Amino acid sequence: MKRVVITSVGAVTPVGLDAESMWQNVKQGKHGFAPISSFDTSRLKVKNAAEIRNWDPVSMGLNKKEARRMDRYTQFAMAAAKQLIDSAGDLSGIDPYRAGVIVGSGIGGFQSTVTEHAKFLEKGPDRVSVFLIPMMICNMAAGQIAIEYKFRGDNFAPVTACATSAHAIGEAFRKIKDGYLDLCITGGSEGSINEFAVAGFQNMGALTESQDCDRLCIPFDKERSGFVMSEGAGLLLLEEYEHAKARGAQILGEIVGYGATDDAHHITGPDPEGDGAAHAMLHAIREAGIEPGEVGYINAHGTSTPLNEQCETAAIKRAFGEHAYKLAVSSTKSVTGHMLGAAGGVEAIITMKALEEGVLPPTVGYKVPDELCDLDYVTEGARKTEIKYALSNSLGFGGHNASLLLKKFEG
Numbered sequence: 001m002k003r004v005v006i007t008s009v010g011a012v013t014p015v016g017l018d019a020e021s022m023w024q025n026v027k028q029g030k031h032g033f034a035p036i037s038s039f040d041t042s043r044l045k046v047k048n049a050a051e052i053r054n055w056d057p058v059s060m061g062l063n064k065k066e067a068r069r070m071d072r073y074t075q076f077a078m079a080a081a082k083q084l085i086d087s088a089g090d091l092s093g094i095d096p097y098r099a100g101v102i103v104g105s106g107i108g109g110f111q112s113t114v115t116e117h118a119k120f121l122e123k124g125p126d127r128v129s130v131f132l133i134p135m136m137i138c139n140m141a142a143g144q145i146a147i148e149y150k151f152r153g154d155n156f157a158p159v160t161a162c163a164t165s166a167h168a169i170g171e172a173f174r175k176i177k178d179g180y181l182d183l184c185i186t187g188g189s190e191g192s193i194n195e196f197a198v199a200g201f202q203n204m205g206a207l208t209e210s211q212d213c214d215r216l217c218i219p220f221d222k223e224r225s226g227f228v229m230s231e232g233a234g235l236l237l238l239e240e241y242e243h244a245k246a247r248g249a250q251i252l253g254e255i256v257g258y259g260a261t262d263d264a265h266h267i268t269g270p271d272p273e274g275d276g277a278a279h280a281m282l283h284a285i286r287e288a289g290i291e292p293g294e295v296g297y298i299n300a301h302g303t304s305t306p307l308n309e310q311c312e313t314a315a316i317k318r319a320f321g322e323h324a325y326k327l328a329v330s331s332t333k334s335v336t337g338h339m340l341g342a343a344g345g346v347e348a349i350i351t352m353k354a355l356e357e358g359v360l361p362p363t364v365g366y367k368v369p370d371e372l373c374d375l376d377y378v379t380e381g382a383r384k385t386e387i388k389y390a391l392s393n394s395l396g397f398g399g400h401n402a403s404l405l406l407k408k409f410e411g
Contacts, residue, residue: 001177001178002176002177002178002179002240002241002242003177003240003241003242003254004173004176004177004238004239004240004241004254004255004256005238005239005240005241005244005251005252005253005254005255005409006236006237006238006239006251006252006253006254006255006352006409007088007089007183007237007238007239007244007249007250007251007252008084008085008087008088008089008236008237008249008250008252009083009084009087009234009235009236009237009252009349009352010079010080010081010082010083010084010085010087010233010234010235011080011083011232011233011234011235011345011346011349012052012060012076012079012080012232012233013032013052013230013232013233013234013336013339013346014032014050014051014052014053014230014231014232014336014337015030015031015032015050015335015336017052017060017079018083019083019234019349019353022336022346022349022350023349023350023353025335026332026335026336026350026361027359027361027362027382028382029334029335029362029364029381029382030335031050031213031214031216031217031334031335031336031337031364031365032050032051032230032335032336032337033048033049033050033213033214033216033217033228033337034048034049034050034051034053034213035047035048036048036049036051036193036198037051037053038051038193038194039194039195040195041195041198043195043199044195044198044199044202045202045209046198046201046202046207046208046209046229047209047211048208048210048211048213048216048228049193049198049228049229049230049337050228050229050230050231050336050337050339051193051230051231052076052231052232055072055075057070057075057078057079060075060079060082061079061082062075062078062079062082069131069134069135070135070140070144071108071109071110071111071112071135071136071140071191072109072111072112072191072231073105073107073108073109073110073111073141073189073190073191073192073231073233074109074135074140074141074144074189075191076189076190076191076231076232076233076342077103077105077141077144077145077188077189077233077235078141078144078145078148079233080187080189080233080234080235081145081148081149081185081235084185084235084236084237085149088237088249089247089248089249089250090247090248091247093247094182094183094247095182096150096151096152096153097152097153098153098180098181098182098183099151099152099153099181099182099183099184100151100153100154100155100172100175100181100183100184100185100186101142101143101145101146101151101153101154101155101184101185101186102142102154102155102156102157102158102168102169102171102172102175102184102185102186103141103142103145103157103168103185103186103187103188103189103235104138104141104142104157104158104159104160104164104165104167104168104188104341105138105141105157105159105164105188105189105190105341105342106159106160106161106162106164106188106190106192106340106341106342106396107138107190107192107197107340107341108136108137108138108140108159109135109136109137109138109140110136110191110192110194110196110197111191111192111194112129112131112132112135112136113132113136114194114195114196114197116128116129116132116136138157138159139156139157141157141189141233142155142156142157143155145185149185151185153180153181153184154175154180154181154184158171159341160396160398160400160402161340161341161396161397161398161400162301162303162338162340162341162343162344162394162395162396162397162400163344163394163395163396163400163401163402164188164340164341164342164344164394164396165187165188165234165341165342165343165344165345165346165347165348165394166344166345166347166348166392166393166394166402166403166404167260167344167394167400167402168186168187168188168344168345169186169187169236169238169255169258169344169345169348169404170258170259170260170402170404171186172184172186172238173238173255173258173404174258176238176239176240181240182239182240182243183237183238183239183240183243183244184237184238184239185235185236185237186235186236186237186238186345187233187234187235187236187342187344187345187346187348188233188234188341188342188343188344188345189232189233189234189235189341189342189345190230190231190232190233190339190340190341190342190343191231191232192229192231192340193229193230193231197229198229201229204268205226206226206227206268206305207226207227207228207229208224208225208226208227208228208304209225209226210225214365215365215367216228216365217304217333217334217337217338217364217365218304218334218365218366218367219300219302219303219304219309219331219333219334219363219366219377220302220309220313220331220363220366220370220373220375220377221304221365221366221367221368221369221370222368222369222370222371222373223367223368224304224305224306224309225304225306226304226305227303227304227305227333227337227338228304228333228337228338229337229338229340230333230336230337230338230339230340230343231339231340231342232336232339232342232346233342233345233346234339234342234343234344234345234346234347234348234349235345236345236348236349236352238255241254251409252352252356252409253352253355253356253406253407253408253409254406254407254408254409255404255405255406255407256287256288256290256389256405256406256407257283257284257285257286257287257288257403257404257405258283258284258287258402258403258404258405259279259280259281259282259283259284259285259287259401259402259403259405260280260283260400260401260402260403261276261277261279261280261283261401262276262398262399262400262401263275263276263277263399263401264276264399265399266399267397267398267399268397269307270307270308270311270312270395270399271311271399272307272310272311272314273311273314273318274311274312274313274314274315274316274317274318275315275318276315276399276401277301277311277312277315277319277393277395277401277403278315278316278318278319279319279401280393280401280402280403281298281315281316281319281320281391281393281403282319283403284391284403284404284405285319285391285405287405288389288405288407290389292319292320292321292323293320293323293326294388294389295320295323295327295389295390295391295405296327296328296385296387296388296389296390297327297328297329297330297351297354297355297360297387297390297391298316298327298328298329298330298390298391298392298393299330299331299332299347299350299351299354299361299390299391299392299393300312300316300329300330300331300393301331301333301343301393301394301395302329302330302331302332302333302334302363303331303333303338304331304333304334304338308395309331309370309373310370310372310373312393312395313372313373313374313375316329316375317375324375325375325376326376327375327376328360328376328378328383328385328387329363329375329376329377329378330360330361330362330363330377330378331363331377332346332347332350332361332363334362334363334364334365334366335361335364343394344392344394344402344404347392347394348392348404348406350392351390351391351392351404351406352406354387354390355387355388355389355390355406355407355408355409356408356409358384358385358386358387359382359383359384359385360378360382360383360384360385360387361378361382362378362379362380362381362382362383363377363378363379366379387408388407388408389405389406389407389408390405390406391403391404391405391406392404392406
């Protein structure tokens, strides 16, 4: 089996429009929460989100005409892909049919759907954009990236709600490990902060209605009351190790395991016992051929909902036993908010950075302990510590669980 390394990344987030600035703000605990500015919230109870404000795709390197034919989520993905390609080194010698794009979205072009549906109701079917369908479908970010960079290998878009990016990265990892691809752009993108989407999440009780932005997203805190909608994209360039070495690529990290399961329990609620999530973590660890005790850090799914943290904590205990109390666990959604289908991509980048620099990002805003969440959640601020292996967990509506095991690159 082949080794799979990370040779470039790109990110567009509310706390930084590139991976490095995002990482610096995550380390420093500078969250991106503020009153929603993109639409009138007077009809909603939820007033805050983590928006990418004053978004200008042209300033991010996109063609103006082409950008107008893309949904917001595709624009985010294209901007992240440009960053990734620009910092990837010389790709001129690659085989395009062994270069893939596996990039998903939890919801796809929801903004375009809402906009064009309003136009349909007001002005009739003849006024609906000819670009509506390619703007709304979940696979178009992957398609547009391939068109732009002529990657002609495997190309598809996993759709597993908030586990989407992690599944995309895991499947790209397997394609390279098993010899089907030499390299792959992978991750996810989301751009669905609009009145209709917020109303849906609000009415199912998933979003916090708190007005205190410094206590808005407080994973593992007893007073947590729901997640905070966010948006953006997180992409990684995965590459076979020898292929990366041969072209002189900079190697940032390594992926060594991937686990995917389903709770088979409920359409939105996690398994209270955490059995499915525990098995996903253990599958990733076994694939890497290491012991659970070698894992030093977990970037948790940690959404700040009452059920998630209780169930994820139970899952970690089930997977690690007594070692669960020696692990560091944090949720960087306390800074970024919940980027839905993009979350796993952004959090894989953060986990890679944590290993690379030997710095564990904090869980921000934590004040009130929860007796059911009794692990080490890195609440004091960023922690300097050297670790070799770290997990990144992503869980999604439908019971989807995905865990990625990353390793500090050591040559």
